[in-house]
Amino acid sequence: MLPLLKRKSNAPAGPVVPAWHPNFREFQKLPDVKVVRTAFFVNGAAIAVLLALALYFGIHEWQLYVLNGQVAEAERQIARDKKPSEQAKVLYKRFQAEEAKINELNAFMAARPVLSEILIHLSVTRPENIAIDGFEFLPNGVGLRLTVRGSPEAAAGYATAYLEQLRNDTELTAFDRAKFEFTNQARNTATGRLSVEFFLKFNAQYADKRL
Template sequence: MKKKSEADSAPVVPAWHPNFRNYERLPDVKAVRTAFFVNGVSITLVVALAAYFGLREWQLYSLGQQIAQVQAQIDRDKPTSDLALALYKKFQTEEARLAEVDTFVTSKPIVSTLLVRLAQTLPVNVALDSVELRDTGMTLRLSVKGDSAAASGYATAYLEQLRADKELSQFEEATFTSTPSRNPGTGRMAVEFLLRSKPATGGKKS
């Protein structure tokens, strides 16, 4: 066998040649281009924004329609409401007047009841000459037996009795209206009491 020559065993080296390719002018061989993704995302954002603003506009339109309907109902019912309000104010005025009258009537004591109570509590040595009922209270004119000292004592005791009488609670105080004096015609001591009425509560003057 012949021995291979060194030239035959040397590695084969491709022949050198210059690279004249222009990569910028070469066609794009990508299956999906980057610009496609950018355009897709942009379109999606635009569609989403358009849908959002469209929904908001529709909601505003619906709200405007509801407001218009409610306003139409208000305008339709306003005359009736104004009439009802005027009637209610008139009712309040009349109610205040009725309350004032009721307070005035209920604050006035019943004369027959007072006379019965005075007759029940009148001492034996004191006579009731007259009763006068006014807005300020009730005036009692009495005749008291006894000399000046005794008659004054009887009158004072009866006045304290009237002050403590719970059935006469509609009066806030009981006082002498003047100094007791002797009546020449009867010979008795003439005494006058004033049972002052309590101020009326509730109701107000118009």
């Protein structure tokens, strides 16, 4: 059976009845009933920022403390080593002065002629009738004392020939061979032989150097 159709009422709807009592609540004074309050997040964020800043400045303060300690240690070592360093500088200056003297001496030794080689060369190249009795190292050359065997006339010729031989000797590079000369010539009354003296002059680079 079809349900009975209800007749729509033509009566006007009644007005909405307001609450039976007024709302006197002050919402700003009511307690916060939220599970997590907004202030918690604000305070937590502020605390986190403060902790981060404190950690940042703490690390920098620690680094500065360590750096100051390293500087203090370096200054202590500098102060400790300053006196030995000054002494080392004085010794080094003395060493330089002595080294300069040694270098000068070595340069002189390297530049001067080797006298032993000169004497050996003279002994080997001398004529058989001439003997070397002595030599003298002078500031600007070498003096030779010789004895020449033979008659007076022959001995004088032998001595002159030997001097000319020395002037032509290309091995005597330390000498100014053009200025070789007799310095003395005399007859030895005891032996009857001719005694002569030669002067062999050094080159300019060796002159006035005491050997």
